Amino acid sequence: MARLIDIAREAGVSEATVSRVLNGKTGVNEATRTVVLDVARRLGRFVEPSAVGHGPVVGMLVPDLDNQVFAAWAERLEAELFERGASTLVGIRARTVEREREILQRFLHAGVAAVIVVSGHHAQQNAPLDHYREVTSAGIPLVLVNGVQPGLDAAFVSTDDENAVDIVLTHLHELGHRRVGLAVGDEHTWPVREKLRAFETGTARWGEGEQPVAFTDFSYAGGYEAARELLDRGVTAIVCGSDVMAVGAFEGVRSRGLEVPRDVSIVGYDDVFWASLTHPALTTVRQAVPSMARAAVRTALSGGEDSRRPARTEVVVRPQLIVRGSTAAAPDGAASMER
Amino acid sequence: MARLIDIAREAGVSEATVSRVLNGKTGVNEATRTVVLDVARRLGRFVEPSAVGHGPVVGMLVPDLDNQVFAAWAERLEAELFERGASTLVGIRARTVEREREILQRFLHAGVAAVIVVSGHHAQQNAPLDHYREVTSAGIPLVLVNGVQPGLDAAFVSTDDENAVDIVLTHLHELGHRRVGLAVGDEHTWPVREKLRAFETGTARWGEGEQPVAFTDFSYAGGYEAARELLDRGVTAIVCGSDVMAVGAFEGVRSRGLEVPRDVSIVGYDDVFWASLTHPALTTVRQAVPSMARAAVRTALSGGEDSRRPARTEVVVRPQLIVRGSTAAAPDGAASMER
DNA sequence: CAAGAATACGCAAGAACTTGCAGATGACGA
DNA sequence: TCGTCATCTGCAAGTTCTTGCGTATTCTTG
Numbered sequence: 001m002a003r004l005i006d007i008a009r010e011a012g013v014s015e016a017t018v019s020r021v022l023n024g025k026t027g028v029n030e031a032t033r034t035v036v037l038d039v040a041r042r043l044g045r046f047v048e049p050s051a052v053g054h055g056p057v058v059g060m061l062v063p064d065l066d067n068q069v070f071a072a073w074a075e076r077l078e079a080e081l082f083e084r085g086a087s088t089l090v091g092i093r094a095r096t097v098e099r100e101r102e103i104l105q106r107f108l109h110a111g112v113a114a115v116i117v118v119s120g121h122h123a124q125q126n127a128p129l130d131h132y133r134e135v136t137s138a139g140i141p142l143v144l145v146n147g148v149q150p151g152l153d154a155a156f157v158s159t160d161d162e163n164a165v166d167i168v169l170t171h172l173h174e175l176g177h178r179r180v181g182l183a184v185g186d187e188h189t190w191p192v193r194e195k196l197r198a199f200e201t202g203t204a205r206w207g208e209g210e211q212p213v214a215f216t217d218f219s220y221a222g223g224y225e226a227a228r229e230l231l232d233r234g235v236t237a238i239v240c241g242s243d244v245m246a247v248g249a250f251e252g253v254r255s256r257g258l259e260v261p262r263d264v265s266i267v268g269y270d271d272v273f274w275a276s277l278t279h280p281a282l283t284t285v286r287q288a289v290p291s292m293a294r295a296a297v298r299t300a301l302s303g304g305e306d307s308r309r310p311a312r313t314e315v316v317v318r319p320q321l322i323v324r325g326s327t328a329a330a331p332d333g334a335a336s337m338e339r
Numbered sequence: 340m341a342r343l344i345d346i347a348r349e350a351g352v353s354e355a356t357v358s359r360v361l362n363g364k365t366g367v368n369e370a371t372r373t374v375v376l377d378v379a380r381r382l383g384r385f386v387e388p389s390a391v392g393h394g395p396v397v398g399m400l401v402p403d404l405d406n407q408v409f410a411a412w413a414e415r416l417e418a419e420l421f422e423r424g425a426s427t428l429v430g431i432r433a434r435t436v437e438r439e440r441e442i443l444q445r446f447l448h449a450g451v452a453a454v455i456v457v458s459g460h461h462a463q464q465n466a467p468l469d470h471y472r473e474v475t476s477a478g479i480p481l482v483l484v485n486g487v488q489p490g491l492d493a494a495f496v497s498t499d500d501e502n503a504v505d506i507v508l509t510h511l512h513e514l515g516h517r518r519v520g521l522a523v524g525d526e527h528t529w530p531v532r533e534k535l536r537a538f539e540t541g542t543a544r545w546g547e548g549e550q551p552v553a554f555t556d557f558s559y560a561g562g563y564e565a566a567r568e569l570l571d572r573g574v575t576a577i578v579c580g581s582d583v584m585a586v587g588a589f590e591g592v593r594s595r596g597l598e599v600p601r602d603v604s605i606v607g608y609d610d611v612f613w614a615s616l617t618h619p620a621l622t623t624v625r626q627a628v629p630s631m632a633r634a635a636v637r638t639a640l641s642g643g644e645d646s647r648r649p650a651r652t653e654v655v656v657r658p659q660l661i662v663r664g665s666t667a668a669a670p671d672g673a674a675s676m677e678r
Numbered sequence: 679c680a681a682g683a684a685t686a687c688g689c690a691a692g693a694a695c696t697t698g699c700a701g702a703t704g705a706c707g708a
Numbered sequence: 709t710c711g712t713c714a715t716c717t718g719c720a721a722g723t724t725c726t727t728g729c730g731t732a733t734t735c736t737t738g
Contacts, residue, residue: 003723003724004726014689015725015726016687016690017688019726022725023726025726025727029686032687044477046444046445054441064414065417068407068410071404071405078432082432082434090431092413092414092427092429093421102388105385105386106388106428106449110445247616274612274613277586277616278616278617279616343696344695352718353719354694358695358696358697359697361695362695364696366715366717371716371717
């Protein structure tokens with residue numbers, strides 16, 4: 001790799017000046033800076049964008065990109081960051097905590113101004129949190145999306161899952177459904193526990209006894225399985241933890257010779273792009289990704305300006321029920337029994 | 340940041356040993372290495388995964404994540420790389436060449452073993468290629484997906500767009516369509532030009548005169564606009580450049596009071612997850628993302644092993660027509676005229 | 679036009695990191 | 709038991725990078 005002295009000679013300046021330019025220090029003429037940067041790049045020397053006045057760099061971590069809601073998160077976050085002049089470092093699929101730590105360390109190494117983690121291991125119950133502390137104790141603002149950890153000195157931005165389940169249950173109850181199933185993924189996960197809690201208290205109010213819950217996973221196959229299991233337990237409506245699950249549930253319902261929404265109502269979660277394209281169009285809960293992303297980015301970047309460490313904050317964003325074609329009035333008593 | 344001497348003292352070894360460990364040099368006992376790494380991480384010092392024997396790091400660049408096909412690419416590439424023990428660095432939305440260069444430089448700086456670029460600026464006509472040369476001349480294998488640049492010493496993996504358009508045209512011709520429109524995005528882009536060329540030669544064979552083409556963009560709105568324009572020009576079938584365009588085209592067709600596929604047939608491109616969920620289900624061309632991703636990763640990683648620079652290679656993968664409900668026999672003559 | 683202020687830049691000291699070399703340690707065979 | 713060999717580690721010198729300070733240059737203002 002080209003040494004400072006090589007660049008210095010080529011650019012006709014001293015080693016010291018090159019050092020200052022490459023570290024984004026002040027006290028260098030703009031013209032000189034440009035010359036040095038040009039030479040540096042020509043000789044194959046990496047220059048941190050933040051050192052070139054290209055704004056800060058922010059690290060973002062998303063669990064995967066198969067699920068479109070995470071892709072949407074990444075997309076929105078990146079767009080918001082771009083708008084504020086920041087560039088983005090992306091990490092995906094931190095399958096293990098070790099890997100997550102590796103990615104976060106890489107962010108730190110790259111000198112990020114902030115870190116945003118969407119549904120990472122912080123959403124897991126009893127997850128180790130030390131690797132997050134490494135970020136916060138370096139004085140770097142940390143924003144955790146969809147998962148709250150009381151022990152962490154970070155900012156949290158989450159969908160109000162409790163409210164989400166509540167409005168869904170109200171909607172279904174108004175349509176006459178009295179036996180409703182919840183289909184979700186891993187029980188040890190923050191959003192699932194939130195939904196579960198809201199589901200239990202919400203349905204308890206009906207006084208119709210305990211309502212069934214199926215724990216599978218957030219995939220198409222998971223939705224299919226969950227639907228079949230819940231139908232066996234006599235439900236007339238299924239509340240799914242994701243839109244992908246919901247279309248899997250469509251298929252599960254059809255596999256029993258039933259029809260959506262005539263026999264069974266189905267509600268999704270996320271409102272991904274294609275939710276309005278399914279047949280019937282999916283009634284679902286819209287996570288307010290754009291406004292949440294904006295909040296996350298604002299928190300991430302403002303923390304760096306005022307005080308190095310932002311106070312522990314918690315933003316909870318209300319979701320919105322998007323009623324489309326997959327929910328309808330409950331079939332009359334007989335229908336739900338005949339199965 | 341913790342200095343070598345701090346880590347050395349804490350770990351009870353010399354500065355030299357720490358230096359060796361952090362640079363992945365040989366000649367350090369495995370036990371000592373572990374201790375040093377632990378201390379280093381605890382004190383907040385970044386350790387390159389490749390230095391810890393965690394396999395190589397590969398840089399991947401995708402244009403955006405809104406379009407699910409790109410999300411799928413990122414997902415598949417990451418999965419393939421993971422399977423081969425590599426970790427992945429992701430860059431998204433290199434809007435400008437300058438930004439793309441910045442990301443590539445970052446990859447180089449991070450010591451990547453290879454770089455994979457999906458539909459980057461190399462897919463643009465007359466795009467500057469110097470920033471790609473910076474990668475190749477550093478002896479790092481470069482794989483460019485969906486876009487071929489004769490002047491570059493890189494590996495290319497592309498969908499056979501020519502064949503794609505061909506099988507679509509054959510399908511539509513067999514269904515009796517004689518006036519077909521092509522709806523694509525930016526004309527100065529490699530995949531569009533490939534499709535256009537194939538479209539022109541393919542339809543020329545019919546001897547029905549020149550067939551209309553609409554250049555909008557690869558979005559829902561683009562599909563809507565294109566469909567309306569093409570309908571005005573009398574088509575009974577529309578070949579879209581992406582699945583998102585296709586569903587936009589659905590709406591464009593409906594806005595004219597026509598029905599898919601009774602009055603107008605529509606073909607998408609990509610076969611994204613939800614293509615089978617639309618109404619009617621979308622007939623589309625499946626890009627063989629999994630096998631292409633595998634080829635791209637294999638090329639990227641093998642290049643580094645044998646010879647530092649792989650010979651210039653070009654892999655072209657045949658797509659597959661997935662016939663679903665959005666294509667049907669052409670309406671009889673009158674129908675296409677009445678409009 | 680001159681004095682003072684601000685900015686830009688190099689010198690050189692020194693901080694941080696790397697590496698050649700040799701000593702220490704231990705395994706193994708004679 | 710001793711010699712040989714391979715491995716591991718620290719020493720210290722070398723290389724590379726950073727930074728305090730002083731000077732040169734340009735700008736500002738009366």
